[in-house]
Amino acid sequence: MSTPSGSATLPERLVSLDAFRGLTMLFMASSGFGIAQIAKAHPDSGFWELLRYNTSHATWIGGGAWDMIQPSFMFMVGMALAFSSSRRNAEGQDQKKLFLHTVWRAFVLVALGVFLTTGSTNKQPVFGFHNVLAQIGLGYVFLTLLVGRGWKVQLGVIGLIAVATWTAFALTPIAGPATDYKALGITSPDQVLGGFWAHWNMNANFAASFDQWFLNLFPCEKPFVFDKGGYQTLNFVPSLITMILGLMAGENLRSEKTPGEKLKWLLKAGGICLALALVTGTTICPVIKKLWTP
Template structure:
């Protein structure tokens, strides 16, 4: 679990490598084109490797919950005490997300669509569901998926005269849907309408009209579905199943999730869109999360190959630390390199490779910080 989490956080931090700059410098290169694609989010529908970062992080929150509940019960904590801790953790995650989003802005930037706030908004509900039976959890998952789908399809789809330019979407944007799927179009859906009301309740530099990426506050509801999938996976891990039987269960669950998500997409019932976390995305990304879980479980726990995962484990055991480091001091480190070393050392392969080498050096500094923390057993937990 720590290695999987470390892999996810490494993918997030690896944005510093700026593969898109090399793709721009070498547009005919298949390698840089492929790496650039998987280091960025798709425009709307579909999935890249980068799009799996947030669902994986959310999924792993769910996986960890059964272990946390068992540990706290073992220490004699009541459910009331544990729920109070869950509420406190939720509030800290939400405030931390807002704080990081507000960096370098003129005032507090109240927004709730980033990874930390989305998890924070759903965590108390996840905790409560974690104390119920698996049957109740499956019913809750189905209710979340169906209910969120109904919320979108019952909200009026944009008509032919809808002013897409007013919400930051070109009228000829190739990602526009028609038919039932039009209810999931960018910045013209139920979640966008909610944010037009909700986000303007907070002090802002100017009125909220739309999110440039199409992200939405209400995505925390289906994100809870992703965390529920992780909760179920965590319960499987704690159930004492034979290792190969557990591995097979992860593989089957992943295949089912991928198949159901693709079926909803190709039939036009519900597109696979990460930015508004559609029900099809919950199933599709959940399938990938199960397969990634199977990969790390198979290599580390079944095959016993642990040494290679130490690098990832160091990162995964301090996921909050690396998240904050990347958001707060990345530019400080890059500027320090340039001030004290100049640009020359990072241009040894040519000017086009400077962003790559600068990013790699910055990642190296981050890892040394995390390794120092790991060896001194300093772990930031909320």
């Protein structure tokens, strides 16, 4: 749904995207409404437990509504890109300048991500790349290369990323029985998976091993060992899938289809993604938002 510009100088707005963005930001700003703290006073209440689960991050596996905030932003980046790219192309903007603008925007996003990770208490920059701004920046240039490529190419890239990511984790050796998980920041049994799923254990997986090498290449006060939340730099690779899905949704909304056909496409695509998540999440790969599992 969009509204007329009302002026030749104002761009057309996608009201549904603006509403989605606003609701997501409002939910994030609420900090969970303090419901998680209230729920602690009612440990035997199923109602309060349900609210707590959906207004706080999952310990490791699974996820509730609160865990959908970052994926929502990533999805919206893809949707917005479909519209902004179309507008810039319609204006006849130089493609080389557009690409340089994209690279610059990606750099700024990553830099802002590092700035926010550093905060005001650290004496030197903290080079962490797992927050939403840095993750968007790391994948943004790759995302722009898929604009207008067609759904077959876009789905092909999604499949390639999903298979490559899963394979990298699955082929990484599982931590041995003598592993001191407390030394890796693990405080709950829920963060230690058994069997094949142990390839996705918190701070003992492929992406964690990468960060233990990569982040120590940057100047730091002390060597990087683990992220206390289990988030990893390489999350930007599978999260690119979410942004591509947003791009596909945006291009669908920009198409010549009728409103009914567009809605049908969105519902069908959402149903397929949900079904795939349910199947893979109970068979070959645990659903872990903090690793952005495929």
